[in-house]
Amino acid sequence: MTPRTPSRDISDERAARMGARRQADARGVPASLMLPRLILVVAVVFLSLIGLVMGFSASSIEAIDMGKSVYSYVFKQGVMLLVGAAAAFLIARFLPYEALRNHVVAGVLLALVVVGIAAVGLAGTEVLGGKRWIYIGSFSLQPSEFSKIVFVIVMACILSRYRARAITPRGSCIATIGLVFLPLGVLMLTQSDMGTAVVVVVGVFAVMVIGGVPARVLALFVAAVALAAVASMTGYRAERLEVWLDPWSDPYGTGLQSIRSFYAFAEGGLFGVGLGNSREKFQYLSEAENDFVFAIVGEELGMVGALAVIVLFLAVLYAGLRIARSAPDDFGCMLAGGLTVMLVGQAFLNMAVVTGLFPVTGKPLPFISSGGSSILSSLMIVGIILAVSRGSNVLTPYERRRNDLNVIRVEGASRTPRSDGRAPRAGGGDMRVPRADMQARRAVDAREAQRADRRRRAVLRAREREEKEQR
Numbered sequence: 001m002t003p004r005t006p007s008r009d010i011s012d013e014r015a016a017r018m019g020a021r022r023q024a025d026a027r028g029v030p031a032s033l034m035l036p037r038l039i040l041v042v043a044v045v046f047l048s049l050i051g052l053v054m055g056f057s058a059s060s061i062e063a064i065d066m067g068k069s070v071y072s073y074v075f076k077q078g079v080m081l082l083v084g085a086a087a088a089f090l091i092a093r094f095l096p097y098e099a100l101r102n103h104v105v106a107g108v109l110l111a112l113v114v115v116g117i118a119a120v121g122l123a124g125t126e127v128l129g130g131k132r133w134i135y136i137g138s139f140s141l142q143p144s145e146f147s148k149i150v151f152v153i154v155m156a157c158i159l160s161r162y163r164a165r166a167i168t169p170r171g172s173c174i175a176t177i178g179l180v181f182l183p184l185g186v187l188m189l190t191q192s193d194m195g196t197a198v199v200v201v202v203g204v205f206a207v208m209v210i211g212g213v214p215a216r217v218l219a220l221f222v223a224a225v226a227l228a229a230v231a232s233m234t235g236y237r238a239e240r241l242e243v244w245l246d247p248w249s250d251p252y253g254t255g256l257q258s259i260r261s262f263y264a265f266a267e268g269g270l271f272g273v274g275l276g277n278s279r280e281k282f283q284y285l286s287e288a289e290n291d292f293v294f295a296i297v298g299e300e301l302g303m304v305g306a307l308a309v310i311v312l313f314l315a316v317l318y319a320g321l322r323i324a325r326s327a328p329d330d331f332g333c334m335l336a337g338g339l340t341v342m343l344v345g346q347a348f349l350n351m352a353v354v355t356g357l358f359p360v361t362g363k364p365l366p367f368i369s370s371g372g373s374s375i376l377s378s379l380m381i382v383g384i385i386l387a388v389s390r391g392s393n394v395l396t397p398y399e400r401r402r403n404d405l406n407v408i409r410v411e412g413a414s415r416t417p418r419s420d421g422r423a424p425r426a427g428g429g430d431m432r433v434p435r436a437d438m439q440a441r442r443a444v445d446a447r448e449a450q451r452a453d454r455r456r457r458a459v460l461r462a463r464e465r466e467e468k469e470q471r
Contacts, residue, residue: 036318036322040385041382043319057278058293062283080372088382093390097331106150110150116144116147120144148200155204184200237359243360247259247356277300309351326389366378
């Protein structure tokens, strides 16, 4: 008999899952999957609408000062939202997330990232002290916004192959260093992009936690990142750290952005000064429509509006983690969970910078800032998460067995009960189960199947962790 290889096992599992998915699509989407999707989509739509409104308010004065139309910035932002929404729909509808687990696909995506980094180094344009953009006519592209997605995909691919025992622990460590951290280090050094490095590290750490990496390895990872961060605090980064501790030490230089942001929040108070009535956007606060748009939200909409934005991002986090929990395999769980944590982590990093809780970095607020690359990459992340949710709509083995059962009806039998009040004799009467009872039984069976499947996954993961610790 021919021995079964891991790749053959994976292909057989994938074929079985695709067949179960077709049956599940005919059944419909259960509420446990549909509710997180709706929460994610609704939260993203509201954040995008807030971004359009606040982007128009924050960019109108700068557009007039530059001699452009007052609608120039918001028009570009709206176009990128439409393009990103179309990309998210196509990814969620037509891209099986399992294709990203293929090492060839992951290698091609990583090669594109390397090409993008090299292109920025050779032909990039320096803006505000950072060389991160490529200009093609009037269109600008920031490859680092898309590279962070690829780094999470590659990390999830490495860990899924390790969990399937396709590679050894040593091989997985070498692959992680060579395929994730080495290109990330080149990106940070060549483009001076500490913000992207922080966001990617958050996403990779989330993938490692979800993937069940041992605590001692996670501790080593945190220690290595901390040492790298301390070593990089030289030059202008050290100056930013000093100004972050005391912005008024350089009130007309490096600390100006933070000080004007504080003024915006102080002016906004509880309910804000009113939509469109910001004063800081009159050239006092630079990058008001981009990295510091959250300060304009706090000024015009007050603490209530700022908290509403925070709640929407928490809804994205909740929905994404629910989708990750419902994923049918480890790769889907790590992919959706890592991308969700990275996306929301970038949002809270931006808000921490604007409120003075973190040193200034150049990362935009997802869905709200006017950067086109940021909007497009954020919506692509949403599309991948929804693709994982769509792939989760599969029948469990218990549901497939239940669907194979048939209800037998005996034709030509009497439907009247016996005179003694007992049920009709065997071979007589209608053996159909009432529709309401069948639906109730199916609902109970579905819940029991989900509980059994969750227990099975928990036991398997516990056994894998015990085997790793014993090794």
